[in-house]
Amino acid sequence: MTATLSTETRELTYVKAFNEGLAQVMRSDEDVFLAGEDVAGYGGVFHMFDGLLGEFGSRRVVDTPISEAALVGMGVGAAARGLRPVVDLMFMDFLAVCLDQVVNQAAKMKYMFGGAVSVPLTITTASGAGLGAAAQHSQSLEAWLAHVPGLKVCMPATAYDAKGLIVAAVRDDNPVVVMLNKVLLGARDVVPAEIYEVPLGAARVVRQGEDVTIVALGRMVTEAVRAAEELAGAGVRAEVIDLRTVQPLDMTTVLDSVRRTNRVLVVHEAVTFGGIGAEIAAQVQDEAFDYLDAPVLRIGAPFAPVPFSPVLERAYVPDAARIVAGCRRLLERG
Incomplete structure (x- = not known):
């Protein structure tokens, strides 16, 4: 902290x-x-x-x-x-x-x-x-x-x-x-105003919840919070974790959350294939498999270059709507 x-x-x-x-x-x-x-x-x-x-x-x-x-x-x-x-x-x-x-x-x-x-x-x-x-x-x-x-x-x-x-x-x-x-x-x-440090390798729980964990990076933290607010209107309490750093990776905070919520979605702006979400999913499977009520879900960009067209670019980058849909899929499978 x-x-x-x-x-x-x-x-x-x-x-x-x-x-x-x-x-x-x-x-x-x-x-x-x-x-x-x-x-x-x-x-x-x-x-x-x-x-x-x-x-x-x-x-x-x-x-x-x-x-x-x-x-x-x-x-x-x-x-x-x-x-x-x-x-x-x-x-x-x-x-x-x-x-x-x-x-x-x-x-x-x-x-x-x-x-x-x-x-x-x-x-x-x-x-x-x-x-x-x-x-x-x-x-x-x-x-x-x-x-x-x-x-x-x-x-x-x-x-x-x-x-x-x-x-x-x-x-x-x-x-x-x-x-x-x-x-x-x-x-x-x-x-x-004063100088301060945010420790490298220490994730932050942005929003507490009990039904599903959303692990996010960078800009996707904002989208995850928006998704959590929309889910709250439907009675779903989503916990949002901002990793802050991907190396070192604070899996302790992630695993503590997953053991309470029993469901986890990882979202990043990078291409889904080979992204950091795959590493997080693998570690969750290794360390908290018995706590999972649904498979780990990843959301990221499609396997394609970033489009120049504003319309295509908006479709390319994950957003709150896709995160909400992902969380609902996890809840339905539990």
Whole structure:
């Protein structure tokens, strides 16, 4: 659970909260610097880094050439030498351009050097569909990263978590990928003014219930809450869990819930096939099979590229209606 904070709170957007958390951790540690394409003068394509150049100057907020491989490679080297770089990939899809640096260098270096080297590297990126950005700028690829030992992967669903997770990521001594959801950038939440961390690997029970568990990631947390509210009108009490991070994965919170509700639905924006929902379903089957009154159900995107057409894109991304329908299927099978 997140520690109670005593300072003032106010309402911030998701992107402003992220920006504030990064600025605060940069103030607290001079070894932290930011690098990426258009992060300095422009403040990032989604304005995640507005104002940082003016406060920290061009030595700590650095625009780079359009080369994700060079950018992440630089970050790995800087981290191994004792700095705490934050490198921005702009769009999640660009991960494919620098997979070697992420998977074979950042993730493996501590192991390859027998623990003598730490890689406190933070990679920030924007993921998900919903803005009509088409197939090469709209993917959710968290399952790729969660499969790699040595990496940690965060997916904040609220402004509160966007701030707390970026602080925790930068302070961690391992490479951490922070995936911000593009559709959530303007979402508002009450956020403390002081610096704080949201622990990596600690899920949050967003809404308590007794009839079915909905496990959600990123933007799907909002859809899951909407679904739970609709189900409540029909007398169904759905529990909603926000995983917050997919690596490490907080299965303790999930399993505790499943043992009470006896039914579980996992929803993510990524393609259903091979998604993190499959891992959660497998672990639930292993650890809580005797408690299940119905098979684990997964909801995700179809096995297809993200469409450019707004109409098709809306049909592609899971929503509250599909979650409600899934929960009703689970209840009927129990």
